[in-house]
Amino acid sequence: MEPEYRKGRATVAACGASLLLAAVFEALTVLAAHDRTVRVASPWRDDPYHAVVGLAELAVPWLGLLVVLRLFAWRAPGGPDRAQQTARAAGTITTLVGVASAFEWAAVLGAAPVARTGWTSVLVAGLAVTSLLVAGAAVLLVRCRQPLGSARRWRHDWLGDVALLLRWTPLPRRWTGPAMVDRVRRHALAVFAAVSVLAGAGLAGAQSIGERLTDPLLVTWYFVVEAASLLAFCLVSNAVAGFVVRPAAGRARRAVETSLATGGAAVLLAVAFRDAIRAAFGLGPVTAVPTLVGLTLGAGLGAAALAAVLALAVPARPTGHQRPHHGEATR
Helix, strand or coil, X not given: CCCHHHXXXXXXXXXXXXXXXXXXXXXXXXXXXXXXXXXXXXXXXXXXXXXXXHHHHHHHHHHHHHHHHHHCCCCCCCHHHHHHHHHHHHHHHHHHHHHHHHHHHHHHHHCCCCCCCHHHHHHHHHHHHHHHHXXXXXXXXXXXXXXXXXXXXXXXXXXXXXXXXXXXXXXXXXXXXXXXXXXXXXXXXXXXXXXXXXXXXXXXXXXXXXCCCCCHHHHHHHHHHHHHHHHHHHHHHHHHHXXXXXXCCCHHHHHHHHHHHHHHHHHHHHHHCHHHHHHHCCCCCCCCHHHHHHHHXXXXXXXXXXXXXXXXXXXXXXXXXXXXXXXXXXX
């Protein structure tokens, strides 16, 4: 068995590689998406490529920030759980960037021609560097992988570390103490939903101002799409990286969370592939806002309903081996 200190070093190395990857990807993506001169020359400026790259652009910096913050609590109690969860967060960063890079390569190789300039070559060269960094980070992450099912034994999480770090701030104790941590843990879904709604509202507002949108239906659609996709990301990433470790879900909670995650993902995919979906039915591209809203949100609602039915139909697995969180930071 590999010694714990070597596993810790491997995790730190993998996190460092993922953070470097995140920085390079984010710099290139912001340049390609928000500089008008560069955007015109970008092969992946249109959907479906843009939708996938945009999600990664939004999620990767927040995950990177969380990884950096958790390194400040690296030597606190719960080291094995912390190392595994942080490695999983780094793996999520690498996966998001890898998927976005795959879509970007697909755009380079098969998309409609763009007005190629010197910036196109710069973006493609940057994509090649990003792809190499993805491969390097993936190799390091493989070295610190854990056996399947090990997440069921977690007793510490990111929430506990946040409470621990906040003790060094002038915030009132009642905001960072065990009672508040327990309250957040019991209402984690509501917290994820509130964060997604607030972020979705900000993004929709910025989008409407930046593009000077005046159609209320279109602005509302932007908000719903952003909030739904962010909530899906929160639920999936929490299941992977254990940001808030909770007791095992009952059938009802499992159905609700599965429905929300599936519906949000389906909305994002429908947005990305809306024209391809219509083409499969012999219809032309989406040109009207009501059509766009009906197609994308209808797909999300249908997928959410189906996921809920399936989750309720499948019996829950035995959960006696899962134990509630009793992290050091919440005592």
